Amino acid sequence: MNLRQLWNDIPKWKFLLLFIAMIGAGFDGIIMSQVFSSVSKFSKNSTLNQVTIFIIYSIGFYILIELSALIKSLLQNDILKNLNEEYKMKVIKSLAAKEVENRDVAQSISTLTIDLKLIEDKYFSLIFNCTYYFILGLISMIYLLYLSPSIALLFIVFSFLPMLPSMVFGKYLKTATDDYTAANTNFIRNIKDLFQGYSVIETYGAFSTFFRRSQDSVENLETKSQVMSNRHAIVGIFSSVFSWFSYMFPLAVALIFVINGKLEANTVIALLLASDRVIYPFRNVSEYLRIIKSTESTRENIASLIVNSDVEKLENSLADTMIAPEIVIEDLSFGYNGEEKLFSDININISYGEKVLITGKSGSGKSTVLDLIQRVLMPNSGDIYMIDEGRKINNQAQAMARIQQAPYYFELSLRDNLIMELEGVSDEVLFDILNKLGLLEELGQSCLSENYGENGALLSGGQKQRIEIACALIHDKKILLVDEGTSSVDKKSSKKIRDIFFKSDMTVIEVAHHYDEDRKNNYDSQIEISDKHLTMDKI
Numbered sequence: 001m002n003l004r005q006l007w008n009d010i011p012k013w014k015f016l017l018l019f020i021a022m023i024g025a026g027f028d029g030i031i032m033s034q035v036f037s038s039v040s041k042f043s044k045n046s047t048l049n050q051v052t053i054f055i056i057y058s059i060g061f062y063i064l065i066e067l068s069a070l071i072k073s074l075l076q077n078d079i080l081k082n083l084n085e086e087y088k089m090k091v092i093k094s095l096a097a098k099e100v101e102n103r104d105v106a107q108s109i110s111t112l113t114i115d116l117k118l119i120e121d122k123y124f125s126l127i128f129n130c131t132y133y134f135i136l137g138l139i140s141m142i143y144l145l146y147l148s149p150s151i152a153l154l155f156i157v158f159s160f161l162p163m164l165p166s167m168v169f170g171k172y173l174k175t176a177t178d179d180y181t182a183a184n185t186n187f188i189r190n191i192k193d194l195f196q197g198y199s200v201i202e203t204y205g206a207f208s209t210f211f212r213r214s215q216d217s218v219e220n221l222e223t224k225s226q227v228m229s230n231r232h233a234i235v236g237i238f239s240s241v242f243s244w245f246s247y248m249f250p251l252a253v254a255l256i257f258v259i260n261g262k263l264e265a266n267t268v269i270a271l272l273l274a275s276d277r278v279i280y281p282f283r284n285v286s287e288y289l290r291i292i293k294s295t296e297s298t299r300e301n302i303a304s305l306i307v308n309s310d311v312e313k314l315e316n317s318l319a320d321t322m323i324a325p326e327i328v329i330e331d332l333s334f335g336y337n338g339e340e341k342l343f344s345d346i347n348i349n350i351s352y353g354e355k356v357l358i359t360g361k362s363g364s365g366k367s368t369v370l371d372l373i374q375r376v377l378m379p380n381s382g383d384i385y386m387i388d389e390g391r392k393i394n395n396q397a398q399a400m401a402r403i404q405q406a407p408y409y410f411e412l413s414l415r416d417n418l419i420m421e422l423e424g425v426s427d428e429v430l431f432d433i434l435n436k437l438g439l440l441e442e443l444g445q446s447c448l449s450e451n452y453g454e455n456g457a458l459l460s461g462g463q464k465q466r467i468e469i470a471c472a473l474i475h476d477k478k479i480l481l482v483d484e485g486t487s488s489v490d491k492k493s494s495k496k497i498r499d500i501f502f503k504s505d506m507t508v509i510e511v512a513h514h515y516d517e518d519r520k521n522n523y524d525s526q527i528e529i530s531d532k533h534l535t536m537d538k539i
């Protein structure tokens with residue numbers, strides 16, 4: 001994320017208007033200097049009329065300056081709003097497009113809330129402020145040159161003094177910002193654990209352990225924040241001292257000119273007032289450049305996140321319409337992180353409509369097989385793909401629905417949870433499926449418009465699982481991956497669900513974590529995992 005990208009992201013006509021408003025507001029120094037240095041022109045010979053005209057002009061000009069400043073702020077806020085919207089959406093999409101092993105909820109929340117806020121406050125805003133202060137300083141500088149070129153040159157040269165500390169201490173500040181960002185990610189991770197794992201912590205009475213961890217992460221976060229503020233304060237003091245020098249040296253020379261009769265005292269006052277509008281804007285520019293530089297790592301992270309994410313993959317991932325896909329596993333080998341292989345040289349075909357039970361010891365890799373079929377994980381070698389009416393299909397995940405042990409439920413109405421992006425689904429169709437799964441009876445006739453809370457807090461585990469199954473049926477998924485899918489469901493509902501599975505045309509691949517000989521009879525085939533091999537047999 002750099003200036004050129006920023007320039008491309010801003011509508012040019014808005015920037016032009018902003019630039020004009022900045023020039024208007026940039027006359028602030030000249031007006032103030034003219035007004036106060038004119039005071040010495042009044043004497044006992046001046047009339048009340050002259051005083052009135054002077055005051056009216058002074059107020060009039062100042063109102064014009066303030067109006068320009070207001071327009072500048074409004075335009076700047078509008079551009080910032082658009083930039084924030086654009087970057088937030090880019091980051092949200094890029095985070096969503098990350099590979100599953102790189103997805104980290106705490107890191108993502110931190111990027112969206114802290115990093116982007118940092119970029120808004122310490123990059124976008126400051127770029128505009130820098131531009132404004134640069135214009136203000138430049139206009140006042142031209143006015144100084146008009147008043148007295150030689151003294152003005154001195155003021156100008158010394159106005160660069162306050163920039164020195166930021167150049168010298170740039171790296172010192174950047175490391176403090178990086179440390180703060182890392183501490184913040186750690187803090188969010190800790191809080192996420194505390195609330196997501198609340199019931200486990202409650203069961204084991206481990207609140208003091210988690211509070212201690214929270215205490216450590218809060219302490220670390222606040223310490224890093226304090227270090228960052230302290231470092232900015234120290235560098236700020238250096239800048240202030242240097243900026244005081246930048247007034248005093250040229251003032252001393254100007255006073256020597258006055259003593260020698262080469263300069264009027266009121267011109268020195270005008271010079272001093274106008275120089276304030278050169279020195280402080282340039283001091284701000286230098287301070288802002290220092291802060292902007294301190295955001296470099298954060299900007300680089302966000303830029304690489306945006307550049308490296310294949311967002312189009314998500315947006316153009318409309319499913320191929322499939323008729324009767326067959327799953328082909330060809331010479332597949334897989335091991336986590338490239339380490340020891342969990343399976344090697346697997347060759348298996350699963351026909352459309354086949355009902356398959358996957359069995360094997362705990363840790364043998366049953367859930368991993370589902371991840372590979374769904375392409376949540378990619379094989380180390382070999383391939384898993386689908387053949388539908390002779391066509392090889394690549395984006396196979398879209399043909400499948402996975403019924404999970406703890407399904408996620410969105411904080412939307414039940415209707416929205418069920419239809420997602422599907423169009424033209426009538427409530428009658430939804431009611432029919434909910435009824436078959438025993439949900440209509442439990443949730444009532446008005447259930448479609450109900451919002452069942454964060455992650456479906458007002459639903460039971462079994463109800464959430466059945467809603468997920470309803471979703472798969474509504475979307476006409478051709479393959480159902482069931483990870484001990486009916487584990488939270490009572491016997492009666494479980495039978496209902498299985499009847500629907502077994503009567504449907506869908507391919508059903510179910511992992512049985514708890515092996516039960518009776519269950520086998522309902523399936524067409526069994527995949528047994530043992531000694532890194534998968535053997536598939538008809539039942």
Ligand SMILES: Nc1ncnc2c1ncn2[C@@H]1O[C@H](COP(=O)(O)OP(=O)(O)OP(=O)(O)O)[C@@H](O)[C@H]1O
Pocket residue numbers: 336337342360361362363364365366367368369513
């Ligand atoms: N993300 C991961 N990174 C590294 N190793 C993993 C990961 N997920 C699982 N494993 C390991 O891979 C092996 C297979 O895990 P998997 O969950 O597929 O087994 P499973 O047969 O479904 O087990 P269970 O029946 O106990 O649920 C286990 O030894 C597990 O520790």
